[in-house]
Amino acid sequence: MTREKFRYTLDKVQHPEQFPATALIIAPNPPIEATSPPLILLAEDNEANIATISSYLGARGYRLIVARNGREAVSLAKAQHPDLIIMDIQMPGMDGLEAMRLLRADGKFLHTPIVALTALAMPGDRENCISAGANEYLTKPVKLKLLVETIKHLI
Ligand code: MN
Numbered sequence: 001m002t003r004e005k006f007r008y009t010l011d012k013v014q015h016p017e018q019f020p021a022t023a024l025i026i027a028p029n030p031p032i033e034a035t036s037p038p039l040i041l042l043a044e045d046n047e048a049n050i051a052t053i054s055s056y057l058g059a060r061g062y063r064l065i066v067a068r069n070g071r072e073a074v075s076l077a078k079a080q081h082p083d084l085i086i087m088d089i090q091m092p093g094m095d096g097l098e099a100m101r102l103l104r105a106d107g108k109f110l111h112t113p114i115v116a117l118t119a120l121a122m123p124g125d126r127e128n129c130i131s132a133g134a135n136e137y138l139t140k141p142v143k144l145k146l147l148v149e150t151i152k153h154l155i
Pocket residue numbers: 044045046088089090091
């Protein structure tokens with residue numbers, strides 16, 4: 001034992017109050033199982049919006065599937081069970097309101113978060129979306145940061 005080490009040991013024995021208790025080393029928790037990133041169903045008929053939203057969400061690690069009308073959205077949801085649905089309201093054929101009503105009527109989609117998107121910022125629009133089953137409502141043009149914040153809040 002070196003002189004310094006001996007001095008240290010002696011001090012520690014004689015003046016224990018000057019030596020804080022050794023930090024308890026706790027084994028790190030086992031690593032969290034790698035889960036696959038959330039799957040998002042984007043129901044949107046506008047190709048420019050599809051491109052913008054899917055590249056933005058894709059860059060943030062989300063997996064994305066795309067439907068281009070309400071009917072496709074419902075069948076894709078049933079086939080793939082997304083973790084969240086982004087639902088444009090104005091779509092050809094079956095619109096987003098009708099698609100949300102159908103999904104909410106299906107017991108499997110009672111709790112799937114749905115974010116409605118609409119270009120019409122009309123009075124009563126929000127109420128229509130919420131009563132059809134949307135959890136949140138965003139107006140177009142969609143602010144992408146806000147969309148991601150909304151997704152994180154809901155998943
Ligand atoms: Mn549309």
